[in-house]
Amino acid sequence: MPEPLPSTRSRIPGSGLAKGLAVTLRTMTRKTVTAQYPDTQPHLPPRSRGVIGLFEENCTVCMLCARECPDWCIYIDSHKETVPAANPGGRERSRNVLDRFAIDFSLCMYCGICIEVCPFDALFWSPEFEYAETDIRDLTHERDKLREWMWTVPAPPALDPGAEEPKEIAAARKTADKLAAAEAAQAEQAAQAEQAAQAEQAAHAGPTASADADPATPGATGPATPPATGPDTPQEGES
Helix, strand or coil: CCCCCCCHHHCCCCHHHHHHHHHHHHHHCCCCCCCCCCCCCCCCCCCCCCEEEECHHHCCCCCHHHHHCCCCCEEEEEEEEEECCCCCCCCCEEEEEEEEEEEECCCCCCCCHHHHHCCCCCEEEECCCCCCCCCHHHHEECHHHHHHHHCCCCCCCCCCCCCCCCHHHHHHHHHHHHHHHHHHHHHHHHHHHHHHHHHHHHHHHHHHHHHCCCCCCCCCCCCCCCCCCCCCCCCCCCC
């Protein structure tokens, strides 16, 4: 059986009022602290959601943020440009060029879906909050203003030293290690080939140098020069 509820008659009359007055007395004895805004800026938490900054160099005009926005407050315009082939005989390609990127903050509900779905890290939260306007139509900010807010985005927090390394960094490091090992192997093969060529050149140069030695040099070996003979040369036995 469920336990019966405690009877309210056993409570001391006026105990609730006494507790409320105690809170009031504690508050009255404390010093009042008033932030003199705008002379004193408030200390915002690092992950506060102020406005959305745009890093347009990363934007590929995929339109994913505009399609996923539940308030339809993101406006994007673009056009296509033809990029010439990088190599001779290659094929020309086309790319999207961003013309307009605007956000209507009078409709935005700061859900952050556009930032989460952006696959190229072009949108970021900025703690900037001073963007009030006297006309609601001026709350639609274009990409120039969004880019200015990008420079107020705080740096990401440092990773936990004991956390697992991100897969992207691990894959990049593995590829870099493979390239370094391949370059080292190529350098070693080139050094060995150069040493072999030098040894072969020295082996061929040794016999040639000994054969070309001067016979008149003392200690040099070579065929003896036959004596000159002729009508004016005295023969043996002639006086």
